[in-house]
Amino acid sequence: MGLLVLLGCVSLWAGLALAEGGSSFINCQQYLYKTAEPEGFDTQETRKICQRFNNAYHFATLYDRQRLTPHWSAYTLKGKSCDKQPQRKSSWFVEPQLKDGNTCTEMKIESESGLGKHERNSTQAISEDYENTNYDRGHLNPNSFQCGSGRTATFTLTNAVPMDPCFNRIHWGKLEKSLKDKLTINCLNENGTAYLVTGAVGGTEKIPKENGDKEGDRERTYERVAVPSHIWTDVCCDNANNNRKFSFAFLAENKEEPTLQVFPAEQLNEELRKMYKSLNIRVLADDCNAQSPKTEEVIESMKKDLNGAFRDLKIEFQYSPPSKKKKVFG
Template identity: 25%
Template sequence: MTSSVVKFLIGSFLPLLVLLGSCFMNGKHDNENSIFSTLRNSEGSDEVSYCDEFFFGSYFPSMKGNQSDLVKLCQTQQHTDYQGPAVYATLFNGYERIPVYSATQVQLYPNCSGYSRPDEKSWSRVSLALCDSYESESATPSRIGHGGQQLEKCGKYQALDSDYKGNKEKIDVDRGHLNPNAINCQDQERQMATFTLTNAAPQFAAFNENAWRQYECITEYVILNHVPSERVYVMTGTWGTAKDAHGKAMWMNADSPDKNPVKIPGYYWKAVCYPGNEWEHKDAWGFAVIQENVVSNLPSDPDKFLNLSMFSSKYFMDDMFGKSCLDAGIGPIQNYFPVWQEILNAQCGSKPNIVCNR
């Protein structure tokens, strides 16, 4: 049996086994007692296995632009007595202290409820792997946990929660999730692991709470509505640098010497790849959307969606996904363009009609 077949079988059936130990037990799973916990604990080690499962195509594909100060993180959590498995991947810039992108594979189950949003205190954790130095070539387990006495030292290559404190009031920025809470809320290990500042960047609150919230909601809705329980690859990233009214590059804490400077990205983007399903005769599809990170209450715009081939060639040095997605059309999301506002009102209002709120 070839390694590619083994990888396919693991990617296809391990999540199903996980759901048997979660959704069928009152819609929840308990990390200490379920079959889910047993699988995770058996994988918990210092080695990262299957970090490439979060990519369809190139492994950590390179974007155009600056290639220095980058580290490949296989996002893991440091528990009391073991290190959890890798649950998504992040290409992170240690100088700018923001991610270039986070990549994940999701399977959403319509009859499985989700966990509530974790406490905001979760943001105080750091990537322990970045607290001294980091390896820029090979992928590194991030080991998300509490920095303790070495917390201040941990800020050399990553943002700390204290770096964001006060900036909501000062320049109205949020901690902008890349790999989002909501799309991971059926799996508590994955959901908790999204609360790390190696998976977030300064995002203007007005943009975050309007257009970006709607893009995330629609993405989840399309996956649940059209390919429930199937594997879908999602990449979410940043691009460029925000500019102030005078055209100057914006960095959070630029005038606060007691805090670490953190770059404010100029754009946020999201790309989704469904590679198809030969057994069920389903064609591949994929789409991307990119919008400027500005102080604006403007809603999402269906005209901003691109096919993956166009987006990949414009922003990536390597193909961001495999050929089946790059050659595909944008899929079922285009059916909602003529009724965009109605869909937003029905699915993405104050109480979204999806698995979890953001």
């Protein structure tokens, strides 16, 4: 198997590997609103990944090889329904391309990656990092938003961050379900394209922790993977009919009893600039018609789904007329 993997990777030409392995999103720019990537997140340790599985590109990720987590994943909502979906994966993928000089551009399960354990965990998180930590491998690009191979492709550790299990399975899970339903009705069914970027703001905590490891007799490196303090999503429904085009953003705490803020895309930029201490951050190419009446309609319908799902739900938007500011606490 190892030889087959090696041959399969070597056969990919170097130009393709360069485009996928850190320098460009050219092969997956269809997942970026106006083909423009988020700005202000790049560092010397970040790598741009066009997430490739079964010879197809499924979404884009900016990955941090120092924090061992993605800064963000950009994707689109696929289809109104998905028939005969693959079973949820128990084994997650890793990215051989994150190792400098590796030309394999397709995600692989760890045993078939062609990399030794040290080579794998020197540039990315591995499944062992999450064992006995009380954290989930939380998707940024949700598997429920994708179909077929695209759904399987979300199970790569370069699309995962440590999430509090209550936050991931209950609070954020309810938000994802409501968001998918509302985007299907108000965007896909109206001939629009739903572009989303979900990201994680790095905190100070790292996993795994030695004092929480139940298997203390094994060799394991501790304090590796950064636990995010917040999870955010920017949503843009692009539509040729400007009256049907809308956008908004979410920002939530990654903890058992989180708060959730809902506001315009530009306000998310401002919040992230404070958190990252950088004035250059911009997620979407523009505000994607944030002041559209359609925005208010979709948010109000989501509010009904999310009441009680978060400790504190704060929705803040300024709709027309511009002089009035609406602030709702649920």
